[in-house]
Amino acid sequence: xxxVELLFFLLYFLSVDHFGFDENLTFQQRYLIADQHWKGDxxxxxxxxxxxxxxxxxxxxxxxxxxxxxxxxxMLVFAEHRYYGESLPFGNxxxxxxxxxxxxxxxxxxxxxxxxxxxxxxxxxxARYSPVIAIGGSYGGMLAAWFRMxxxxxxxxxxxxxxxxxxxxxxxxxxxxxxxxxxxxxxxGTGCADSIxxxxxAIDNLSLTDAGLQWLSNTFLLCSPLKSPQDxxxxxxxxxxxxVNLAMVNYPYKADFLQPLPAWPIQExxxxxxxxxxxxxLLLQNVFQAxxxxxxxxxxxxxxxMSETATKNLGQLGWYYQACTEMVMPMCTDGVNDxxxxxxxxxxxxxxxxxxxxxxxxxxxxxxxxxxxxxxSSHSNIIFSNGGLDPWSAGGxxxxxxxxxxxxVIPDGAHHLDLRSRNPLDPKSVQQARATEICYMKQWIKExxxxx
Amino acid sequence: xxxVELLFFLLYFLSVDHFGFDENLTFQQRYLIADQHWKGDxxxxxxxxxxxxxxxxxxxxxxxxxxxxxxxxxMLVFAEHRYYGESLPFGNxxxxxxxxxxxxxxxxxxxxxxxxxxxxxxxxxxARYSPVIAIGGSYGGMLAAWFRMxxxxxxxxxxxxxxxxxxxxxxxxxxxxxxxxxxxxxxxGTGCADSIxxxxxAIDNLSLTDAGLQWLSNTFLLCSPLKSPQDxxxxxxxxxxxxVNLAMVNYPYKADFLQPLPAWPIQExxxxxxxxxxxxxLLLQNVFQAxxxxxxxxxxxxxxxMSETATKNLGQLGWYYQACTEMVMPMCTDGVNDxxxxxxxxxxxxxxxxxxxxxxxxxxxxxxxxxxxxxxSSHSNIIFSNGGLDPWSAGGxxxxxxxxxxxxVIPDGAHHLDLRSRNPLDPKSVQQARATEICYMKQWIKExxxxx
Numbered sequence: 073x074x075x076v077e078l079l080f081f082l083l084y085f086l087s088v089d090h091f092g093f094d095e096n097l098t099f100q101q102r103y104l105i106a107d108q109h110w111k112g113d114x115x116x117x118x119x120x121x122x123x124x125x126x127x128x129x130x131x132x133x134x135x136x137x138x139x140x141x142x143x144x145x146x147m148l149v150f151a152e153h154r155y156y157g158e159s160l161p162f163g164n165x166x167x168x169x170x171x172x173x174x175x176x177x178x179x180x181x182x183x184x185x186x187x188x189x190x191x192x193x194x195x196x197x198x199a200r201y202s203p204v205i206a207i208g209g210s211y212g213g214m215l216a217a218w219f220r221m222x223x224x225x226x227x228x229x230x231x232x233x234x235x236x237x238x239x240x241x242x243x244x245x246x247x248x249x250x251x252x253x254x255x256x257x258x259x260x261g262t263g264c265a266d267s268i269x270x271x272x273x274a275i276d277n278l279s280l281t282d283a284g285l286q287w288l289s290n291t292f293l294l295c296s297p298l299k300s301p302q303d304x305x306x307x308x309x310x311x312x313x314x315x316v317n318l319a320m321v322n323y324p325y326k327a328d329f330l331q332p333l334p335a336w337p338i339q340e341x342x343x344x345x346x347x348x349x350x351x352x353x354l355l356l357q358n359v360f361q362a363x364x365x366x367x368x369x370x371x372x373x374x375x376x377x378m379s380e381t382a383t384k385n386l387g388q389l390g391w392y393y394q395a396c397t398e399m400v401m402p403m404c405t406d407g408v409n410d411x412x413x414x415x416x417x418x419x420x421x422x423x424x425x426x427x428x429x430x431x432x433x434x435x436x437x438x439x440x441x442x443x444x445x446x447x448x449s450s451h452s453n454i455i456f457s458n459g460g461l462d463p464w465s466a467g468g469x470x471x472x473x474x475x476x477x478x479x480x481v482i483p484d485g486a487h488h489l490d491l492r493s494r495n496p497l498d499p500k501s502v503q504q505a506r507a508t509e510i511c512y513m514k515q516w517i518k519e520x521x522x523x524x
Numbered sequence: 525x526x527x528v529e530l531l532f533f534l535l536y537f538l539s540v541d542h543f544g545f546d547e548n549l550t551f552q553q554r555y556l557i558a559d560q561h562w563k564g565d566x567x568x569x570x571x572x573x574x575x576x577x578x579x580x581x582x583x584x585x586x587x588x589x590x591x592x593x594x595x596x597x598x599m600l601v602f603a604e605h606r607y608y609g610e611s612l613p614f615g616n617x618x619x620x621x622x623x624x625x626x627x628x629x630x631x632x633x634x635x636x637x638x639x640x641x642x643x644x645x646x647x648x649x650x651a652r653y654s655p656v657i658a659i660g661g662s663y664g665g666m667l668a669a670w671f672r673m674x675x676x677x678x679x680x681x682x683x684x685x686x687x688x689x690x691x692x693x694x695x696x697x698x699x700x701x702x703x704x705x706x707x708x709x710x711x712x713g714t715g716c717a718d719s720i721x722x723x724x725x726a727i728d729n730l731s732l733t734d735a736g737l738q739w740l741s742n743t744f745l746l747c748s749p750l751k752s753p754q755d756x757x758x759x760x761x762x763x764x765x766x767x768v769n770l771a772m773v774n775y776p777y778k779a780d781f782l783q784p785l786p787a788w789p790i791q792e793x794x795x796x797x798x799x800x801x802x803x804x805x806l807l808l809q810n811v812f813q814a815x816x817x818x819x820x821x822x823x824x825x826x827x828x829x830m831s832e833t834a835t836k837n838l839g840q841l842g843w844y845y846q847a848c849t850e851m852v853m854p855m856c857t858d859g860v861n862d863x864x865x866x867x868x869x870x871x872x873x874x875x876x877x878x879x880x881x882x883x884x885x886x887x888x889x890x891x892x893x894x895x896x897x898x899x900x901s902s903h904s905n906i907i908f909s910n911g912g913l914d915p916w917s918a919g920g921x922x923x924x925x926x927x928x929x930x931x932x933v934i935p936d937g938a939h940h941l942d943l944r945s946r947n948p949l950d951p952k953s954v955q956q957a958r959a960t961e962i963c964y965m966k967q968w969i970k971e972x973x974x975x976x
Contacts, residue, residue, distance in 0.1 A: 090894075091543045093849040093884040094626035174546035186893050222674060224903070225896030397545040432545040441638050444677030449975065450904060451676070523901065 084191060086154075088161045088175050090183035099161035101184055102152040104131055106138070110147035112198030116517050119204050119227065120150040121185055121219055123212030124394070127152035127159075129385035130212070133329055135493025137207055140510060144517070147199070151188055153181050153212075156387040167389050170431045176393055179442070181215060186223045203520035205513055206230040209488030210464065211391075211399075213456075218443050221451045229453035229516035231509055232469075233488035237456075239401040239467025240439045243446055246404035246417045248466035253319040254410040256461050260322075261342025268315060268345065269411040271359045272308055274352035279304030287353070292360050295375035310378040312412055314363050319463050320487035325497035329487075332369045335497065341365055396426035400436040401467065452476040453516050455509055459485030478512070480505045532557045536643055538606075540613045540627050542635035551613035553636055554604040556583055558590070562599035564650030568969050571656050571679065572602040573637055573671055575664030576846070579604035579611075581837035582664070585781055587945025589659055592962060596969070599651070603640055605633050605664075608839040619841050622883045628845055631894070633667060638675045655972035657965055658682040661940030662916065663843075663851075665908075670895050673903045681905030681968035683961055684921075685940035689908075691853040691919025692891045695898055698856035698869045700918035705771040706862040708913050712774075713794025720767060720797065721863040723811045724760055726804035731756030739805070744812050747827035762830040764864055766815050771915050772939035777949040784821050787949065793817055848878035852888040853919065904928040905968050907961055911937030930964070932957045 081104060088097040104127060110117075118137050122130060131150045141148050152159040155176040160166040167173060185206075193199045206227040208216035213235025220230035238244050258265040278284030279301045288307065289297035298304060317330055318338050325335045334340050344361035367376050395401070400422070405412035423433050453476050456469035460483035469479050482489060484499035490506055533556060540549040556579060562569075570589050574582060583602045593600050604611040607628045612618040619625060637658075645651045658679040660668035665687025672682035690696050709717040730736030731753045740759065741749035750756060769782055770790050777787045786792050796813040819828050847853070852874070857864035875885050905928050908921035912935035921931050934942060936951035942958055 087887070090890070091629055091631050092626040093629075093887070094622045096885055170546045174544040177543055177545075179543050183893070190889075190893055223896070225899035226893075433548055435539070435545070437642075438542070441635070441642055441678075444675070447677035452902060 084188055086184050086187055090180055090187070097161070099154070099159070101154065101159045101188060102127060102157060103188060104128070104148075104150040106141065106148040109141045109145050111145050114198060114201040114203075116144050116146040116513075117189075117192075117199065117202045117204045118144075118146045118148050119185070119189060119206050120148070121181075121206050121208035121212050121215040122151045122153040122156070123208060123210055123215060124153060124156055124391040125386040126157035128157070130209075134207070134209070134491045136491045136506060139494055139506075140513070143510060144513065146205075147196075147202070149189075149192065151185055153215075154184055155390045167393075173393050173430065173432075176390060177398055178215060178218065178394075178439075182219050182222055185215075185219060186226045189226050203228045203517045205516060207233075207491070208235070209233040209491045210235065213488065217454050217456065220454050221443065221448065224452070228520045229455075229513065231455045231457065231513070233457045233491045234459055234462050234464050234468065235456060236401070236464045236467030237443065237469065238446065239464070241437060241445065242402070243440075244467050246402040247406055247409060249403055249463045250316075250405045250410040250412050252461070252463040252466055253316050254412075256319045256322055256338050256463075257315065257342060257345075257411065260336070260338040262346060263348045264338075264342035264345045265411040266348035267350075267355060267358065268311075269407065270348045271311070271355060272413045274355050275304050275308055277352050278356070279307075288356070291353075291357060293364070293374075293376045295377045306378055308413065311359065311363060314366050315411075316463060318366060319461065322461050322486040323489060323492070324484065324499055325495050327492070331366055333366065334369065337365065393430055393432075396422070396430055396434055397432055398435065398439055400434045400439070402436075449473050449477065453512075454478075455480060455512055457482065457488070457490050457505055457509065459487060459489055461485060462487045480508055532559075536640055538636050538639055542632055542639070549613070551606070551611070553606065553611045553640060554579060554609060555640060556580070556600075556602040558593065558600040561593045561597050563597050566650060566653040566655075568596050568598040568965075569641075569644075569651065569654045569656045570596075570598045570600050571637070571641060571658050572600070573633075573658050573660035573664050573667040574603045574605040574608070575660060575662055575667065576605060576608055576843040577838040578609035580609070582661075586659070586661070586943045588943045588958060591946055591958075592965070595962060596965065598657075599648075599654070601641075601644065603637055605667075606636055607842045607845075619845070625845050625882065625884075628842060629850055630667060630670065630846075630891075634671050634674055637667075637671055638678045641678050655680045655969045657968060659685070659943070660687070661685040661943045662687065665940065669906050669908065672906050673895065673900065676904070680972045681907075681965065683907045683909065683965070685909045685943045686911060686914050686916050686920065687908060688853070688916045688919030689895065689921065690898065691916070693889060693897065694854070695892075696919050698854040699858055699861060701855055701915045702768075702857045702862040702864050704913070704915040704918055705768050706864075708771045708774055708790050708915075709767065709794060709797075709863060712788070712790040714798060715800045716790075716794035716797045717863040718800035719802075719807060719810065720763075721859065722800045723763070723807060724865045726807050727756050727760055729804050730808070731759075740808070743805075743809060745816070745826075745828050747829045758830055760865065763811070763815060766818050767863075768915060770818060771913065774913050774938040775941060775944070776936065776951055777947050779944070783818055785818065786821065789817070845882055845884075848874070848882055848886055849884055850887065850891055852886045852891070854888075901925050901929065905964075906930075907932060907964055909934065909940070909942050909957055909961065911939060911941055913937060914939045914941075932960055 083100040083102055085098040086101050088099050089095060127150050137148055154161055155166055161175055162172045165172050189204055204227045206216040206219045213232035214237050216230040217232035217235055217237055220227050254265050278288050285298040321329045322338045327333060341362040344358045367373055402417040404417040405415050407414040426432055426434055455478055457480040458465040458468040458470050460481055464487060470481050472478050482501045482505045484501050489502050535552040535554055537550040538553050540551050541547060579602050589600055606613055607618055613627055614624045617624050641656055656679045658668040658671045665684040666689050668682040669684035669687055669689055672679050706717050730740050737750040773781045774790045779785060793814040796810045819825055854869040856869040857867050859866040878884055878886055907930055909932040910917040910920040910922050912933055916939060922933050924930050934953045934957045936953050941954050
């Protein structure tokens with residue numbers, strides 16, 4: 073059953089440019105409301121700060137909010153991020169050039185949320201003084217945290233789940249992210265991480281000949297065959313992304329977030345990757361079994377498409393633009409602390425690529441100037457939850473900053489596991505995390521009532 | 525002696541658009557630094573958040589900062605607001621149309637300040653961990669308060685002097701501003717406010733005939749004679765603005781902020797306005813004596829120019845644009861609680877005028893969404909100082925909001941009197957206000973040292 077059936081789909085006109093007055097254009101932002109548990113009378117509102125994808129998909133993968141709505145008699149609002157899903161400021165033209173993309177920033181998105189909430193509180197009977205709590209995961213978690221920081225008059229608190237707000241500048245080492253991915257594979261089966269580490273060389277060896285390239289194409293069931301050693305780079309990138317995605321969705325039960333997968337999918341994958349010392353072809357046949365589990369768990373896929381790694385529900389085009397402007401997250405690998413090919417962080421290369429693609433240059437220090445980097449202690453009422461298995465915890469806040477800027481670590485959790493619906497197979501750690509989160513929310517609501 | 529002689533004049537390249545990446549243009553922001561009292565070693569920095577005018581002029585009229593620099597061994601930085609003074613993003617083209625004006629907003633100005641401070645702390649030896657305090661008056665006071673609210677990681681606290689952050693939306697009654705002006709005149713001499721109230725009708729009567737218009741032009745020494753009854757409206761507006769400006773600069777000693785003036789200038793002006801029951805011409809001859817004191821205290825002016833009310837140091841063009849976009853401050857008069865002709869607040873008329881002038885429409889609720897209106901209690905370390913004689917105190921924060929959001933009222937103070945240099949004629953109330961302000965600053969600096 074899709075939760076969406078219980079929702080109202082709504083649209084609200086917002087300024088395309090909150091920070092300038094030259095073009096007085098508006099666009100329709102889509103948002104979803106579920107109020108079956110809400111009792112009016114200024115009861116609480118849980119507000120999902122939509123991130124880089126279709127809001128209905130996030131709505132369906134954020135079951136925790138539905139569970140909390142019941143417990144707190146809260147209204148749920150899911151707001152779609154501009155330039156994603158159906159909230160396109162210029163329709164089909166939205167991604168046509170840097171002029172049309174110019175309003176795709178986190179600051180504009182936060183302003184959208186602020187204006188939308190004011191509108192809702194003014195226009196929904198009984199919501200005028202409702203305390204609003206921001207909730208989001210991943211980039212949406214960053215938005216939730218930043219929303220509370222920048223608009224504390226709009227939201228009384230924020231749950232920022234798996235939000236890597238410190239994956240910027242030199243706040244954290246660039247290699248931690250991939251070393252967490254590697255640890256997930258290392259812990260999930262003997263020889264697993266080493267098999268992957270050895271696979272890069274095996275691919276290189278085979279990609280030297282046309283026969284080898286064809287063998288790779290056939291073995292990996294590729295929809296578009298490899299034609300040159302350069303294509304082997306694409307294959308390696310695609311595999312790397314697959315391992316990273318597996319680390320993100322390494323959930324303790326059967327799930328379908330990015331792809332349909334079994335419980336603890338890395339353990340399943342690692343069953344194929346026990347022997348890192350196999351000859352190249354045998355090793356890569358095993359690697360294929362592993363990735364095939366990720367892309368073809370349903371068994372109905374006839375070939376694997378290297379251009380697809382995550383899910384069609386994510387707006388990749390928009391996110392690439394954001395990564396080329398504000399969201400510059402340094403990443404690197406060394407092949408020693410991680411199982412990937414060594415690659416230094418190369419800002420100049422990124423900048424050139426961004427200029428080539430969009431005609432824009434990234435500003436790597438802007439997010440730090442805007443949102444404070446590690447100097448955020450004067451803010452309040454933000455929960456930063458992190459999964460110990462989640463590579464994004466590398467850039468997350470994993471230690472308490474103050475009494476009301478608290479960190480929760482879920483050792484057995486992958487990417488924002490806490491935001492998912494309750495499940496009988498949930499580890500104790502995520503159950504406790506959710507209980508703590510609800511406890512803080514109740515406290516924020518209570519404080520808001522007192523101060524009002 | 526102009527304080528400016530002790531300063532370094534400097535320029536720094538900043539993004540024209542912090543919130544968009546389409547145009548990667550930069551401009552040179554001017555700022556002034558005075559470090560003769562600073563001892564390095566992460567000593568404090570007092571940062572003037574420049575407002576709508578030439579920064580050297582504000583620098584010369586903010587003597588308080590120089591006095592505090594000595595006491596706290598602080599470095600002074602005065603940052604010019606974009607689109608004012610010499611900090612013009614597009615040079616002579618900056619005001620040419622709404623496209624070039626598009627980056628004139630408070631948000632862009634605050635981002636300028638944040639980026640500039642990061643640059644200074646990185647590049648001045650011994651300033652890396654210097655606590656920075658924002659100080660500003662009037663619109664600059666709003667900027668100081670908003671700067672602390674939005675960038676608490678950049679400034680440890682803010683002194684917002686005579687900052688009408690609540691003169692927006694329906695946060696305060698629109699008529700209080702002019703009733704404070706009226707009270708200043710009422711208290712400064714018997715018959716004074718009533719004389720002004722009666723003057724409007726007298727002008728109307730005389731403007732009915734050509735002879736009357738000529739008499740008015742001659743009597744008021746106007747550079748451009750009045751030619752029609754419509755021109756009489758200009759005369760009345762010009763007089764109104766003059767009374768308002770007098771209320772703002774009603775300082776207890778001879779000063780030269782907007783114009784060179786004697787001590788307590790309203791008392792001087794009111795010496796001419798004792799008898800409100802005089803016939804029209806005699807009444808208006810007295811009104812002329814009064815305004816002539818404002819515009820011609822030096823005695824060298826040969827005619828009075830109705831197009832000039834305040835000072836050439838203020839960037840009127842830029843401020844009109846800001847008032848037509850973000851800075852929509854409702855004002856009204858009723859002729860009963862004030863001495864002015866009744867005029868309702870007419871947003872639609874403003875909007876039409878703005879569209880005619882600049883092709884833009886004001887967004888009256890945006891400032892409330894952005895900066896929180898009256899819901900600012902979650903912020904910290906802001907002093908709101910207000911002069912009891914200052915009409916802008918109508919929109920100011922005049923009562924404590926919390927332990928660290930404090931209001932100071934200076935009953936005998938006009939517009940940001942506390943920011944001016946110490947003076948032997950200072951009333952006790954402003955001396956106490958300054959002492960309190962310095963006390964809070966010391967506390968913020970101490971806290972910052974502890975937390976670092």
